[in-house]
Amino acid sequence: PVAIRKALQECMQHNFSVFREGDAMAKGLEQLKVIRERLKNARLDDTSSEFNTQRVECLELDNLMETAYATAVSANFRTESRGAHSRFDFPDRDDENWLCHSLYLPESESMTRRSVNMEPKLRPAFPPKIRTY
Numbered sequence: 001p002v003a004i005r006k007a008l009q010e011c012m013q014h015n016f017s018v019f020r021e022g023d024a025m026a027k028g029l030e031q032l033k034v035i036r037e038r039l040k041n042a043r044l045d046d047t048s049s050e051f052n053t054q055r056v057e058c059l060e061l062d063n064l065m066e067t068a069y070a071t072a073v074s075a076n077f078r079t080e081s082r083g084a085h086s087r088f089d090f091p092d093r094d095d096e097n098w099l100c101h102s103l104y105l106p107e108s109e110s111m112t113r114r115s116v117n118m119e120p121k122l123r124p125a126f127p128p129k130i131r132t133y
Contacts, residue, residue, distance in 0.1 A: 001042050001058050007035050008061070008068055016072050021088045025076040032069050039065055070104040077111040078102055083131060095128055 015028025039061065046054040080094040081087050101114040118125045 001039075001044075001054065001061055004035060004038050004042060005057075005061050005064070007038070008032075008064060011035060012068050012072070016068075016075055018084070019086050019088060020075055022076070022079075023089075025072065029072050029076060032065075032072055036065055036069065066106065069109075070106065073109065073111060074102050074104050093130060099128060 011028055011031045015024045015031070042058065044052075044054050044058060046052050075085060075087075078085060078098060079087070079090045080098045081091050082093050082098065099116055101116060103112050103114055104110075105112060
């Protein structure tokens with residue numbers, strides 16, 4: 001499990017870090033599928049039922065894998081740059097196509113969109129704008 005965790009960490013850092021690019025993400029998704037298969041076949045060295053920290057680490061790694069895969073699929077799906085999601089191959093924000101919520105569906109490993117409710121409730125909605133620092 002230690003080697004699998006390291007492979008997962010390196011894959012995410014190299015392919016899905018702050019600045020992203022489509023080809024690298026496609027390559028990273030293929031790597032994640034291989035890592036996920038390795039994780040399915042992983043075995044614990046420590047099989048004790050008490051104070052088994054390796055079991056806890058494996059449970060954490062299962063959750064990290066699911067989170068990493070959802071992040072990767074979502075990042076690859078969204079073909080724009082917005083906020084902390086920055087893509088070299090799509091450097092601009094695209095409100096016409098992407099002013100929406102991206103939803104990852106783990107059962108089918110697919111993505112869908114949900115519109116953003118811009119209707120004011122108690123006060124006027126904030127208009128979308130580009131973040132500047």
